[in-house]
Amino acid sequence: MKLKNIIYGMMCVVTLGSCSDKMEYHEYNNYDEDFVKLNFGNVGGLITNIYLSMDVDFGNYSGAILGSATDEAEYAYSGNQIEDFYNGSWSPSNAKSSMWTSCYEGIANCNLYLEKFTGLTFPELALNSDYAQQMFRYTNYQYEVRFLRAYFYFNLVRQYGDVPFSDHILTAEESNTLSRRPAQEIFDYIIAECDDIKDKIIVDYSKLGDMALPSSPAETGRANRKTVLALKARAALYAASPLFNPTDNKDLWYRAAKANKEILDDSNGFAEKAKLLVEDYSSLWSKDNYNDATSELIFLRRATTTTNSFEGYNFPVGLENCKGGNCPTQTLVDAYEMKDTGLRPDELDNYDPTNPYYTNRDPRFYLTIAKNGDEKWPNWNTVPLQTYQGGLNAEPLSGGTPTGYYLKKYCQTAVDLRAGTASKTYHSWITFRFGEFYLNYAEAVYKYLGSPYATDSEFTTSAVDAIKVVRTRAEMPGFPQGMTNDAFWKKYQNERMVELAFEGHRFWDVRRWKEGDKHFKNIVEMKITKNGDDTYTYERKVKERSWDDKMYFFPIPQSEKSKNPNLEQNPGW
Secondary structure, three states: OOOOOOOOOOEEEEEOOOOOOOOOOOOOOOOOHHHHOOOHHHHHHHHHHHHOOOOOOOOOEOOEOHHHHOOOEEEOOOOOHHHHHOOOOOEOOEOOOOHHHHHHHHHHHHHHHHHHOOOOOOHHHOOOOOHHHHHHHHHHHHHHHHHHHHHHHHHHHHHHOOEOOOOOOOOHHHHOOOOOEOHHHHHHHHHHHHHHHOOOOOOOOOOOHHHOOOOOOOOOOOOOHHHHHHHHHHHHHHHHOOOOOOOOOHHHHHHHHHHHHHHHHHOOOOOOOOOOOOOOHHHHHOOOHHHHOOOOEEEEEEEOOOEOHHHHHHOOOOOOOOOOOEEEOHHHHHHOOEOOOOOOHHHOOOOOOOOOOOOOEOHHHHHHEEOOOOOOOOOOOOOOOOOOOOOOOEOOOOOOEOOOOEEOOOOOOOOOOOOOOOOOEOOEEEEEEHHHHHHHHHHHHHHHHOOOOOOOOOOOOOHHHHHHHHHHHOOOOOOOOOOOHHHHHHHHHHHHHHHOOOOOOHHHHHHHOOOHHHHOOEEEEEEEEEOOOOOEEEEEEEEEOOOOHHHHOOOOOHHHHHHOOOOOOOOOO
16 A cells, blocks of 8 residues: 655644653655555655644634634634524535544554554664663553544534444445444544553653664653543543433433542542643743643643734734734623632623623633733734724724634734734644643533532542632632532533633533524624724624534545445434
C-alpha cells in the first residue's frame, strides 16, 4: 500500500506535564511504505500527520467559530455559513462539517500504522548512539496512535451518534458497505482502549531520563497518560448523558464519575487545595500558555507559525484591519454572576433589565468579553470602545457588533493589525484542561448519587465541593447549602457556560443534555444608545433562531450515503 502526500505543516500538538515545547517539526512529501520504514524520522513524520486530523476552532466557518451557532455568540456578518446551523439551510447535502472525512482519514491512517509500521527494529541503525532512545520513542508511537484512533471515534460519535467502526485496514468494498454501530458500543470501545493503554503510554515526555534523545530536547507535544485519562473521562460523561443514555442508567453515571475522579486523583487533584488550576485564568489562552499554564493544561494544539487571523476576525470593527466577528451575546453576559452574592443579575430582588450590571461581576466576565467603554482593547487602541449605536465600533458600521460586545478570549491583545506596525503571534487551542474535569466530575457524581451534597466511601468529594475548586480560582463564592436538585442543576449549567466559554463545549453540552429547545431557540442582544447627557440607555432585543430536535445529531453527508447504501440517515434528516 502506498502512502501519498503525507504532509504536516500548520499545526502541532502540545501535551503539558511540566515545562514543554512544541512538537519537533519536519516536512515530508510523497513517500511510500518502504520510505516510511527507512528510519525513525520518517515514521515520526507519519505519526505527526495523524495528529493533524485533530480538531481546532479558530474560525472554521469563514471566521465564525462554533460558539456563534449557540447562545454564546452571534457572528457580526449576515450570510455567514455559521447561520446554516439555525436558519433551516442545514441538510445532508449541506452537512456543515468535514469531521466525517477528517476523522475517518485519521482512523484509516491509524489502522495503517498499527498494521504496517509496528514491530520494526531498524537494524541498520543499531550502531547509532541514540538507537535505544529512538527505539523507546518508536515503541511508544503505537500507544499514541491508539489514543488518536479513539479520539477520532469520540468526535464522530459525539457528532453523529451511531457510526461505522473498523480497527483494521479496509478494502474499498468494505469501506462502502459498513453499517453504523450503536453509539454505546463506540463509547465502550473508546473507554476500553484508554484503559488498555493508560499504563503503557509515556507518562511525561519531559521526564524521560536516560531515554531522552541526547541530540535534542525531549518532545512533549504528544499524547501522554493524562491525555488518555482525559479522553476516557470525557467519553464516559458523554456516554452517560441523556442524548446517549435515555433511560438514565446509573451504571453509566457511575462509570463517568469514576473516570473523572481517576484523572483528578492521578494528579492529586483533590489534594493540597487543588493546585492543578492556574491562578491567572487568562493565562490559559495566552500566547505562552504552553509555558504559563502547564499545571492546568493537559493537551492543546499550538500553531507552528505565527498568525494574526483570529484577531483580524474578532478585534472590534472601526480599528484598522479589524472585522468584528464572533460577538458574545447578552445571554452569555447574563450568566456571569455578581461577585459578592454569587447570584446572576436576574436573580437579584431588585433586578432591572435595563441595567447591564457591569460592575462587581464574576472576574471571568472582564477577561472574556469586551464591553462598551473598555479601555485598551486591544492594547494599541487609544480610544475606549464605543459599542453604542453610531459609535466608533458599532452598528451601522458593517461588522459592527449586533450584541453590544466583542470577544476577548483567545484574542491576543498585543497583536497589532495596523499597517506598518502589524504583528503576529502563536495561538494554542485547548483540547483538555483540568478545569473541565472538576466540572465533569461534579455532574457525574451528582447524577450518580442523586444529590449535589452527597458523598460515599468511593466518592468522598461532593459535586458542590468539586465546583468550589473552580469557583475559588475565579474568586467567586461556592454554591450555597440547601439547594434543591433543580436549583443545583441550573446553577451547574451556568457555571459550565461561564468557565468553558468559547472553548468549544457549549455546542455539544446542550446537545448531550437534550436541552436544545431550552437554550438555542433564541439569543438576547443588547442595543446601547448614548444620550445627550453622556448616559446610556440599554435595551434588550430577543433574536429568534430555529431549532429542531433532529439537530441533536449532524446529518450523515449525502456524499457518504451515495457511496455506501448501508448508511442509515439520522432521524429527521
